[in-house]
Amino acid sequence: MRGYLVAIFLSSIFLYYVLHCILWGTNGYWVPPVEMKSKNIKKCPKKPAFASLLKFPQFYPFLCATDFTKIASKYGTTNFVLPYGIKGSVEYFRVVLPKLKNCALFDEFDNVPCKRCVVVGNGGVLKNKTLGEKIDSYDVIIRMNNGPVLGHEEDVGRRTTFRLFYPESIFSDPVHNDPNTTAVLVVFKTQDLKWLLDVMSGARINTHVFWKMPALKLIYEQYQVRVLDPYIIREAAYQLLHFPKVFPKNQKPKHPTTGIIAITLAFHICSEVHLAGFKYNFNNPNSSLHYYGNATMSLMNKNAYHNVTAEQLFLKSIIEKNMVINLTQD
Numbered sequence: 001m002r003g004y005l006v007a008i009f010l011s012s013i014f015l016y017y018v019l020h021c022i023l024w025g026t027n028g029y030w031v032p033p034v035e036m037k038s039k040n041i042k043k044c045p046k047k048p049a050f051a052s053l054l055k056f057p058q059f060y061p062f063l064c065a066t067d068f069t070k071i072a073s074k075y076g077t078t079n080f081v082l083p084y085g086i087k088g089s090v091e092y093f094r095v096v097l098p099k100l101k102n103c104a105l106f107d108e109f110d111n112v113p114c115k116r117c118v119v120v121g122n123g124g125v126l127k128n129k130t131l132g133e134k135i136d137s138y139d140v141i142i143r144m145n146n147g148p149v150l151g152h153e154e155d156v157g158r159r160t161t162f163r164l165f166y167p168e169s170i171f172s173d174p175v176h177n178d179p180n181t182t183a184v185l186v187v188f189k190t191q192d193l194k195w196l197l198d199v200m201s202g203a204r205i206n207t208h209v210f211w212k213m214p215a216l217k218l219i220y221e222q223y224q225v226r227v228l229d230p231y232i233i234r235e236a237a238y239q240l241l242h243f244p245k246v247f248p249k250n251q252k253p254k255h256p257t258t259g260i261i262a263i264t265l266a267f268h269i270c271s272e273v274h275l276a277g278f279k280y281n282f283n284n285p286n287s288s289l290h291y292y293g294n295a296t297m298s299l300m301n302k303n304a305y306h307n308v309t310a311e312q313l314f315l316k317s318i319i320e321k322n323m324v325i326n327l328t329q330d
């Protein structure tokens with residue numbers, strides 16, 4: 001008899017809780033798995049304008065030591081070599097990932113579910129547009145490579161939420177470190193993982209395996225560093241840019257630029273994406289390539305590793321379809 005009373009009491013408490021949750025529209029009766037909680041994803045109920053471009057909009061963009069092999073099998077990332085998958089480099093990932101202190105997407109106190117994001121390209125078009133204040137007004141600001149903020153605040157803003165980089169493209173001067181930035185390594189080749197391991201442990205870097213001098217020291221603290229899931233790069237290449245899976249023997253395979261990879265990342269973590277600094281002026285070889293430094297467009301014209309034409313067509317189409325907004329209008 002007492003057993004029945006306890007059971008009735010307990011089930012009424014449970015029923016009350018479920019009703020409470022339904023009434024108040026919370027999902028308190030659904031406890032997210034620990035894995036999801038530690039990855040800190042807030043779901044936005046609004047469907048973004050670019051949702052139709054993605055196969056798995058909820059895909060978590062960073063690799064975590066605890067489950068990267070499981071996720072890789074689930075999404076077929078085990079069948080592709082770098083930069084599109086982990087095939088042949090699993091052991092490197094297995095050594096590097098546990099060294100990172102954190103694989104979270106946002107700060108644990110961040111509770112904005114629908115994020116307005118701006119992806120800031122490094123294009124010379126940003127010069128003298130005084131977009132800095134506007135750029136700083138977004139929830140999330142994604143920059144790439146060594147596009148500096150320092151000295152260019154009026155044109156490009158001060159804040160950086162994520163900075164995508166690879167060993168040959170990252171700052172080596174610590175003046176550029178902003179403690180609020182998460183630095184995201186885009187892994188193009190196995191040596192990039194070896195490099196990360198070496199810079200984190202202060203070991204000597206073997207520089208001759210890189211196409212350009214890599215950074216010899218990491219200006220970021222370990223808690224700031226993440227590794228981008230290669231699936232994001234595969235998605236940029238095949239799903240968004242529709243690159244062929246095989247290239248003719250006499251051609252180097254083309255891969256997406258960091259800029260397009262940054263936009264693909266933004267599509268997974270933002271509900272609105274705006275772009276700035278994504279225009280190249282191909283008509284004038286003397287025009288500035290970047291908003292910083294002295295490089296001119298003439299340096300850009302031939303690039304064996306990327307297909308800039310395909311990228312420009314893609315950008316034009318997503319702007320025309322209003323999937324993203326182009327902030328650097330003339």
Ligand SMILES: *[C@@H]1O[C@H](CO)[C@@H](O)[C@H](O)[C@H]1NC(C)=O
Binds near residue numbers: 127128
């Ligand atoms: C930007 O403004 C500076 C100073 O007014 C000027 O010297 C420079 O030529 C301008 N650059 C561009 C690309 O308009």
Ligand SMILES: *[C@@H]1O[C@H](CO)[C@@H](O)[C@H](O)[C@H]1NC(C)=O
Binds near residue numbers: 159178180
């Ligand atoms: C980092 O974020 C904190 C808290 O939002 C802010 O007070 C601080 O000014 C930021 N630092 C930089 C360098 O932006």
Ligand SMILES: *[C@@H]1O[C@H](CO)[C@@H](O)[C@H](O)[C@H]1NC(C)=O
Binds near residue numbers: 286
């Ligand atoms: C580019 O600069 C060169 C040398 O300064 C000049 O001869 C040429 O006319 C310029 N081209 C354009 C399109 O401005």
Ligand SMILES: *[C@@H]1O[C@H](CO)[C@@H](O)[C@H](O)[C@H]1NC(C)=O
Binds near residue numbers: 293294
């Ligand atoms: C760009 O050119 C100016 C003038 O020629 C020079 O003073 C400056 O050091 C150059 N900047 C870089 C980053 O090379």
Ligand SMILES: *[C@@H]1O[C@H](CO)[C@@H](O)[C@H](O)[C@H]1NC(C)=O
Binds near residue numbers: 313
């Ligand atoms: C680059 O992309 C364009 C548009 O998709 C395509 O027509 C062209 O053949 C590609 N070029 C190379 C070298 O892959």
Ligand SMILES: *[C@@H]1O[C@H](CO)[C@@H](O)[C@H](O)[C@H]1NC(C)=O
Binds near residue numbers: 279316326328329330
């Ligand atoms: C953004 O708009 C400007 C002005 O219409 C245009 O010149 C530029 O090419 C656009 N950017 C992209 C990436 O299409």
